[in-house]
Amino acid sequence: MGASQTRLEHNYDDLTEKSGFSHEQIKNLYQRFQQLSGNNEKISRDDLERIPALNNNPIRKQIITAFFDKRNQHQNDVGSLDEIGFEQFLMVMSHFRPVNSKATEEEKATVRKQKLRFLFNMHDTDNDGIITLDEYRTVVEELLSQSGAIETEVARAIADAAMLEVASTNVPHMAPDDFYEGITFEHFEQILKGIEMESRMYIRFLDMNAATMRCGKLSS
């Protein structure tokens, strides 16, 4: 434990630079990481799936997959990992940092793009750069999956209506034989410009400390 601690301290500056968290926050997150992984070096999917609080979440599969998705590592890589180390954990978490209020408009735009990209990757499961109708349908079905007996008809209808709306706002004049491939990242940005992502998509990491952390029944 001692050796890994000192090793970690050397890396703090490195990690701060890459992820933007402060030393305090990194320490807290590391503690959580240890809890989740059972003091191992890496977390696997099972570790995350064991978190009891996630059971009620309708999109838990997508969330867990996002952690193991290489695209979220800011490294232009594709594919998925089986296990992630602390650094990768941190990189995924950095998407949820609140934007610095003193940032310039340009920086805010970059942060916003980053967050939207994260969301986009969660929907675009086959990584072809567009969200097709089927992928969108899956999203809606997952969202409604926790609510009891849903007719898939309604879920489909909703997804279709939403897709139609995206198509109409972005490509308003299509000939009847044209085919709208799917939602590209630009269209995605366009339809979500009403929601201020940079101020909505954040977790208050500031007052997180070990006392408020619960890890549930993770004893391995």
Place this chain on the structure above:
Amino acid sequence: MPSRTVSHGSSGRLRGLFLVMVLVFLEGSVFTLAVASSDQHSPTTAHSDGHKATDHGSHNNTGKAFPVLDLNYENVRVPFEISLWVLLASLMKLGFHLVPHLSNIVPESCLLIVVGLLVGGIIRGTGEKVPPVLNSQLFFYILLPPIILDAGYFLPIRPFMENLGTILIFAVVGTLWNAFFVGGLLYGVCQIGTESSSILSRIGLLQCLLFGSIISAVDPVAVLAVFEEIHINELLHILVFGESLLNDAVTVVLYHLFEEFSGIGSVTLLNGFLGVISFFVVALGGVLVGVIYGILAAFTSRFTSHTRVIEPLFVFLYSYMAYLTAEIFHLSGIMALIACGAVMRPYVEANISHKSHTTIKYFLKMWSSVSETLIFIFLGVATVAGPHDWNWTFVTVTVILCLIARVIGVVGLTFIINKFRIVKLTTKDQFIIAYGGLRGAIAFSLGFLLEKKHFPEREIFLTAIITVIFFTVFVQGMTIKPLVELLAVKKKQEAKRSINEEIHTQFLDHLLTGIEDICGHYGHHHWKDKLNRFNKKYVKKCLIAGERSKEPQLIAFYHKMEMKQAIQLVESGGGIKLPSAMPSTVSMQNIQPRPPTKPAAERAIPQLSKTKEEEIRKILRTNLQRTRQRLRSYNRHTLVADPYEDGLSDLLLKKQKMFQIEKKLKEMNTYLTVPAPPPDSPTMCRARLASDPQAYSIKPASNKVPMIQVDLASPQSPDSVNLLDEFGQANQQEEEEQGLMMKPPSRPREGSSGRATAGVAISKQSSHSPLTSDRNQYQI
């Protein structure tokens, strides 16, 4: 051209005529009121006169001739006066919008106060005493509740909750600061600045503090009236408006505290401490009362499915009772009303019919609008009525101190608040918040409530209060609009909530909750999620009737949107001309996966998108189907169920049955090849259908067969079933006459026609998914 000028001229003349009529009416009504008020002040003589008159009339002792036409104003006086005032207020509102540029420059509240001044002036000018119209009872129990209920019922919960901390700090700390600053400094000025014999030096500290607490509260009526017209962004609106609502608790406590003890002259520490406790009791008690009544209302609405007519009444009654109950215990009535409206709304809306929802909305808007108008007019009249005691020092110092206190308060508090906010408040925001702190009629009524014998300086206070109100409403109210433009403050986004935003907002909520769980951090997403789940599991089951209790929010939103779209279509005449909400030619076909083969018949470019077309047809069908039912007399007791909402659960059931039948038929044969279609152009066929829905025949579907191929090519499409229908075309005509029946498929041939009927039934019944029916269109 000539015709246009003629019509212009005639509309101009009509306007002029209307204005003249309004003025004449105004004069007449004022005169009647003057006469009436003079009657008021000789009640005994009038009474006895009246008695004598009625005596004469009823007993006719003197043998007079039978009076053909008789005048008896006394009996009708009170309701007549009330109606006259309300009518005056409403005509004024109409009148303002007829005068061309007035409403752009001057906010309505200012104009109404001016009208009130004029009316008061006219009454006084005719030598009569102005009636004391703005007495506190009338104000607090009749005029104020509708406005607050309107605000509370339609309160946007999400931004309110997100900014609750900020709002509370402004409301509580800000008001306290204002009250003590103004009261304290005013006392200082009164003591130091004037000679010891002047009336001002006799005003005690507690009286000054009382005055400070009355004048410091931001008024929701004035804020609503002014902010309604400037359309600033949601955040600022909810901050100022929320503050004006929640500071009622502070005002109530401070007012009662200082009023109680101003006789004694000092407040002990114990009483001060009790005051603080009282604040919590007042605020939380008010909210609790509101929540209880809200739950009762929601519960009651669960059982109203058979008496739809009185549904709105429950909403109004329970809310009013909540207000009155809170007032009994000296709790904060405003907070009770807000809590009641906000709590009952989601459940009541799920239970009541669409018509009741519209009724509630319009009644609330109507009442609150009339109330607001009356309040401002009465303010004007009360100003003329007096009694006034103008004291230059007091009034000017008050106005200046109010402004300074507000600015310092807002800036100081924002500095502290910004440490805890993610979306910081900029200087521009702070300026608008400070500038939007308008005082209004609540301050005046509270001042009016003071008794003269305890408060000899009551008149000074009233004058000062009125001056501050006038200053804020006129100066700040008039200039805030150009200032907003000048400072380029963000305005309200007009965009309607789209289904995409809804989907992604929900997705984001779940995502953030999940991330919080992974972090092990019990943040506010976690608690919000817990509350939602508790709500879904227990509360909704109790308070929402039937199937709707299980409906997830996304689906409810979607249905609401569809309904809105459908109603929009009907209102626009259901014709070819559609409101261009979505001026695009994109239709379902563009997003369904591309077919491998091109359709043989070249489709003409449609004039409308397919979805809209289907909607029109559907609606026309349903309306025509229901004609027989509509012609029945509109007896209150047998109000016909609205086809659009009341059969929701039946619709869902039917849809399910539909789906099952479709599945069954799928297992039967599916032909892949079909004979080539006769060249009947789709546009022609559609035109025929659009114009004559009764001729909604199924037979021209054969030319749609290529479309069927399209659907078949796409995997797992339920439309693949539809192919079967084209063979059972012959006996379609008589099927569709029967309308909404579903026949069980007995033979394959019968089955397909039964299926087609079911298909027809789908397209008629399912006003809930234009897209499903769009698919069905292919089969027909």
